[in-house]
Amino acid sequence: MSFTLGDMSGDEGSGGSWTLLTGHGHVLVEITRNPDARIRDISPVVGLTERTVQAIVADLEAAGYLTRIRTGRRTRYTVNHDSLFRHSAQDGHRVGPFLTLLAADGENARTAPEPEGGRD
Numbered sequence: 001m002s003f004t005l006g007d008m009s010g011d012e013g014s015g016g017s018w019t020l021l022t023g024h025g026h027v028l029v030e031i032t033r034n035p036d037a038r039i040r041d042i043s044p045v046v047g048l049t050e051r052t053v054q055a056i057v058a059d060l061e062a063a064g065y066l067t068r069i070r071t072g073r074r075t076r077y078t079v080n081h082d083s084l085f086r087h088s089a090q091d092g093h094r095v096g097p098f099l100t101l102l103a104a105d106g107e108n109a110r111t112a113p114e115p116e117g118g119r120d
Contacts, residue, residue, distance in 0.1 A: 023048050027056045028065060028079065028095070032103040035077045065095070 021029070026046040030037065039057065043050045057077075060066050065083045069076045081096030 023052065024056050024060060027053055028060060029099060029102045031057075031060075031066060031077045032079050032099045035079070036074070037077075038075070 019026075023046065027042060027048070030042050030045050034041070039050050039053050043053045046053065048056070057066070057068070061068060063083070063086070065080055067078045067080070069078065079099065081094065081099065083095050085091075085093050085095060085098075
């Protein structure tokens with residue numbers, strides 16, 4: 001059995017206009033993909049204003065999910081893959097594997113592998 005990670009923001013069926021990840025999740029995934037990205041680069045990719053992205057980056061840094069390093073006029077981000085999810089439903093799970101999956105390019109980002117043992 002495989003599944004596809006897709007955009008859930010369409011108006012098809014009763015899906016409404018929500019997405020599976022929050023703004024914080026989208027920003028963290030984009031920073032994982034491109035640690036040298038500027039706030040102005042991240043903003044259009046995640047569909048949020050630069051001001052909102054800046055506040056989210058500050059939240060993520062304060063929570064220990066990432067660190068910022070200034071090099072001259074540029075900022076480079078380092079994501080802490082050992083950080084734990086904040087919700088009790090994912091208690092004990094680290095964000096690293098999740099971010100690795102979502103930050104992957106190409107087909108790997110869209111289709112999960114078949115579970116071992118085949119289909120039920």
